[in-house]
Amino acid sequence: MRDDPSPAADPRRVDAELLRVGLILQLGALAPLLDTTIVSVAIPQLAEAFSARVSEIQLVNTGYLLAFAMVVPLVGWAIERYGARTVWLVSLLLFLAGSVLCGAAWSLPSLVVARVVQGAAGGMVFPVMQTILARVAGEQRLGRAMAILAVPGQLGPIIGPTLGGVLVASLGWRWIFFVNVPICLIAVAASRRGLAPDTRDPARRLDVTGLALLVPAMAVLVYGLTQTEAGGRWPGVTSVVCVGLGLILLLLFVRHALRRPAPLVDVRLLRVRSLASASTVVFCTQAALFGAMFVLPLFYAQAYRLDTLSIGLLLAPQGLGAMLAMPLVGVLVDRIGARPLVLAGIVLAALGTLPFALAGPDADRLSLAVGLGVRGLGLGAAVIPVIAATYWGVPAGDYPGATTVFNIVQRLGGSFGVAVLAAVLQWQLGAGRGGGVPEAEAFANTFWWTIGFTVLTLLPAVFVPARRKRARLPARTA
Template sequence: MVTVTETTKLTRIGAVLLAAPILANLDATSVGVATEALAGSFRAPLSDVQWVSTGYLLALGMVMPVAGWAGDRFGAKRVWIFAVAAFTLGSMLCGLAWSLPSLIGFRLVQAIGGGLMNPVGQAILARVAGPSRIGRLMSMLSIPVAFAPAVGPILGGVLVHELGWRWIFFVNLPVCLVVLPLAARLVPAGEGTGDRAQRLDLLGLALLSPGMAALVYGLSSAADGGSPMAVWLPVAAGVALVVGYLVHGLRGKGVPLIDPRLFARRGFSSATGTAFLLGASLYSSMLLVPLYYQRATGAGVLAAGLLLAPQAVGAAFGALVAGRWSDRSGPRRVVQLGLGLAMLGTVPFALLGGGPFALLGSGPFALLGSGPAASVPAWLLSGALVLRGIGLGAVIGPNVAAVYTSVTREQASRAASAVTVVNRIGGSLGTAALTVLLQAELAASASPAAAFGHTFAWSLALTALAFLPAALLPRRQ
């Protein structure tokens, strides 16, 4: 039986471990709003400024695979505190950057912390919560993932407009400086072996991290309209390196960064498969929805961020409710219901530019903005975003919990790294693929709304595919 004191202690630990990832996610999504301001401040072209974001993603791909080994070797608490300290230092240096190359370099320091915080924090919570409360805690940890894409652009727009782009980074400092001493006091000591014999898998690192970085770079180039050589060469190199890592992980001696044998466990492989497809659907929608409001309805950056807020509110509600339900009934039903709600919330966007709602696209139901009238009314799209948010929020926490309940206690850190890496790969692939598809649809269609509608139909299909691995999730924790 769980006492009130234990629940309060667990909540405090979760709140501390939640604060820094919230900042990291807010930072990652708010920097995009400052692109024009950075270009003007440093008098640099957008093709150079975009490396402020792309370089950060590349660095994340390099760092994430190391998180599991570092937590096992040095202790999860120490690694997490180091990650927050690195993120704090990187934020301060970014705010003080004197040139574009210095800003890009300091963003890499920030990414060291950002890449370690989520997987290591999840591993700590998995150990502290135990199987009976893992769904509840993972759902709480998923809230910033859903909130950040909506709040980040709003926060970034306000800071850039009122104080300047440097405050996007300076705003992190007071929160991080409060979190660090709280973590030192509240977070339980990790179980690092301290064993120098537990060496870092250097060959695996040389294969997996550059492979991840090459994939992210190639996909980012595809989304930015890069040349075929700039897209396919790094993608091919990335795939070759990742395949080489899989061979090494299965045949090599010692403990690999991410053990491919974990995927032989049904619960783990089904949960990571769901995380991959969920990442593709979630991250791509975070690009498509605000872009639709800006391109098709004429909304500004701040207005587009506000119009995305209903999904964030729905996701927070879905995460809180799903966690308790998952702990009682197991993840399969909760994840399947969440996917169904997410699909239902995507349908109105797939009907943009036509469909049964075409007659409602005028008068009091017209979408806000100065662009062409769409075929789906504003109130229906806002309601759909709430429903979609509830569904996505309900899926993330129970699915991550299923990862931890399918592995041993000793494998938790490396399992956290694996599911985070797979989720980000899915997000990169989904975002790049749907961005390229949208560009082709916009070029071929006379109606921007119709182009977005066709692209959202593919996002709907990605969510539907997630039912396949979700059907293999365990019925009980």
């Protein structure tokens, strides 16, 4: 693996090394991505197996999400200290161990603890994958590299619900975790052979004060937003307290990081226009994406009374649309720049959501499927250039730090979108409006909020650089 890409690399093609590394990383990322959707399918079976209420069994997902968010701030430091290849292998082995523990769980508390282990591993997988691909590709081929990065993210929602339904029905709930074992073993073997050791800085010290501020900040922010999703009021006292405390801790961390030469996460990197604008855009797009992914299954379940497997298949057009966008968008980013693609993608995503905002109780499924396909095409066209533009102007030595900043914003954006749209839907259905409105109208109004999130993304998207520029900040030293 290279820290500094070779200037001789041909920007017009994906060479053998980038393709090989990309395939290895895709394999490693597949298990965590499948796991999220597979587990969601099995929630009723888990509740029955452990004689738990739905509110109690939700700890299985809440623990995963909290661990997933809390570990992200540590990834950049770990990559610099131990090397990206080492952190990647550790994350895969940790996810393997968590999967085995989940499958062997004998009680609900043991399952929650095992899911925390899985979440911590999954939280490391994606930032490390992003850093490795960026280093191998270099700035000239970041578009193609980030298109490779996005593939597992689209396969998960398509394959996960179907595979989860089959496994639960035929083999039982334990196999939704055991299925990760062969995937992780193959990924570890391929990574050991196919990923070269990279540079590391044994003298890189851990910013303990930053760790004590940022990790709890991420935990209480995500938990507070999760509580908004689950609660009946908008917002509940718990969510307000947690979000407020999280924001205070986050501001204290920023103050600390600006005063320290080598903080846990270097917020000074946000002075790079590409990273600042890309982070803002990804916050909005993740809010729109994950918020809609929370509302869409509920819409299909309540409007058409469909089971989980059927809903998963109906949601597949969004992933298929995004996958169709990837090859072309990856090439175009490297040739024409990011801004025009991001703007066009945002408009397409908004237009694709419009059929749901206009849908009545007898909406045609085909038109909704076409809308989801267009929405996926737009999101793919917008997100891939944004990830690529994250590194434009950032010194290669600061790629781990830029990746950490980007992923923190990405996690918070997704949680924020789910929380807001869940609260809006609850309010529309009657939690805060005295009797509410008809169900079809409540969902339509909520989808208008999704369109609002999407259109709002146009503002920061204007500041995404049209072309990549050379790094202007010196690489940070410990």
